[in-house]
Amino acid sequence: MAKNQHPTPMLDELENGPWPSFISGIKRLRDEHPDARIQGVSNDLLGQLEHSYETRKGYWKGGTVSVFGYGSGIIPRFSEVAKAFPESREFHTVRVQPPAGNFYTTDILRQLTDSWEKYGSGLITFHGQTGNAMFIGVNTENTQHFFDEINEYGFDLGGAGPCVRTGMSCVGAARCEQSCANEQRIHRTLLNRFTDDVHRPSLPYKFKFKVSGCPNDCVNSIERSDFAVIGTWRDDMKIDQAEVKAFVEKKGRDYVIDNVTSRCPTACMTLNDDDTLTVDNKNCVRCMHCLNVMPKALSPGDDKGVSILVGGKRTLKIGDLMGTVIVPFMKLETEEDYEQLTELAENIIEFWAENGLEHERCGEMIERIGLVNFLKGMGLEADPNMVNHPRQSSYIRMDEFDEAAEQYLRRKMEERQKRAGAN
């Protein structure tokens, strides 16, 4: 087993210290795994990594590898130093879509592990930054075999390249009282509507869906996804005054004033003299802070739905962008509601596919053409919830203002009538 092991003095340093070491794990594959193939791959992988540590450079290059019928889902990696490290010469990653919320049984993890051990390096990450289960290190031929095997028991590849990418959702309604949405259904409805766009890259660039059950946004959807769906509610938050009193008694009035009422961004809470809370719900922006501090006493309301923000992304190329509100509130209960959600996503992707430049994210396109033109393309009406404040510059042509104003007032009247009718 000790055949020509590459010395790894620098990597050995990463075996020190109390945090679990990924280097020790790879070494164990090299030293203790029964399969000579995995031993050899691990040894050369360590060798190449040590070489990177010594020279402070990476030595993987991309290429084109896919499975039959797909154009995406594999991250090809070919070693540039394969002469010295031949057994990890081809070291592709297979991106596999996890279920929303990243749930697994130990049985299914074992099954995936067994399949991976047959064909791959034996290294897996749960999960990559996009949200895929990352099966790291497989040669071109085995890529297909591994995929065939796991695909038979229900797993499919994620996206890679200019396509719809694997989505990400928080733990959500499965375990969290703050959740205002069915993340499982939203996630699967959206992602599986675009299966073709996941597997066959033909968009300007990547497009990511993320779903958070509440505005705590535990999956960073505003900052990291092109299409963020975030649970919220529009009626009054629920207050259990007995629990409020119990909390005040336990923590003291000063604590509650300093950490709950004073931290409310819209000053909509009052701690009353009798240790109950009053909330001006009209001014609550659903920031979640008070619910986070007092989860027993305060809960989301019953009239739940989602807010949708579009255009978030990381730095390349024009700098970081956050998503912008394009739908302040959407109910998600009936089939029709979900169809409306899917239709919105379809319209956005279609519009962006037509109007986005090569390698331009949806948010970058919106910045280039302006939110107003994007809304027009989507058939969405301007809403004051979409902006922090109205325009500051007078340099705009406004000869159609009267018509737009009239439309707005008519729409508002119709909304009022609709509400009155519903009541």
Next chain:
Amino acid sequence: MSQAQAMRPPIESGCPDGFQYMHPLMRRNFGMWKWHDHPRPGVLRHVAESGETIWTVKAGTQRILDVFTLRKLCDIGDQFADGYVRFTIRSNIEYMVADEAKVDPLIKALEDAGFVVGGTANSVSMISHTQGWLHCDIPGTDASGVVKAMMDELIDEFRNCNMPNRVHITTSCCQINCGGQGDIAINVQHTKPPKINHDLVANVCERPSVVARCPVAAIRPALVNGKPSLEVDEKKCICCGACYPPCPPMQINDAEHTKLAIWVGGNHSNARGKPTFQKLVASGIPNNPPRWPEATAIVKKILKTYKEDAKDWERINDWIERIGWPDFFEKTGLPFTRFHIENWRGARNSLNASTHIRF
């Protein structure tokens, strides 16, 4: 033909159904949870309207799991938990159990096997990170190594909940910043323009798309030694490395000049204020494998200052907003330079157009 027959068409099943892998207690109470609390670091208790309770034990791992480690995690799940797990977006593993009596033995089993229980509430959670030299095609550093070295020193902050609020740290191996926004981010920062391998450009790169990729239009096609290549206007170049992924001969990574920078105050949550992006606080930090001590020292200094100075529930961005940036630099001892001032078109929003000044 025979080959076409041999190929198996994919089943385009897409994202699998999560309910099949969910703890039955969670399935039963889906969408009907009432409250939760945090009995001790690393443990969450969620109570449903039905009165049923699920206990979650969270543990940190090395993230890049070998099959031995993954099977060990499964063994622990079978022997000490109910066989249901999930992974957080920071790659911590969570075991859900329906019986409180299982919590302590589960924690012990995890700790005995070398995993680290913690990462909940106002702790420093696992650093979310990118791939690095182990697998990426454009990395300036090895995020996995940086994270391992840093978590060795932050492990007590992972195990305990001594911070004013939760701390999310991220790392990224290039300036695209796949690691995302964090309370603290340790990211590659290139400091010199790419060195171009002119012999390879014509064969490897689609030149117009490389030209189009540059955020500051510093790249143009050129004929070098009689071969079609590219040239970089080095006065304009911002050394971002955006040209490198589509064109590997644009060598941006450099053993000496690829550095690390540290950013603070990124916050994805809408709690209290609106979400925020991280801001530059330190740069020029050597990219120093195998343990990157200089970067860790700065992170620890920022964390110590935050821990001592921030009030309960303040995330790092909330804290700095209250005390002001001058005090942040004063208290951390980090130098403030002209490089901390933005000078692009949107910069005006970040300048102080007021007399709000702390003395």
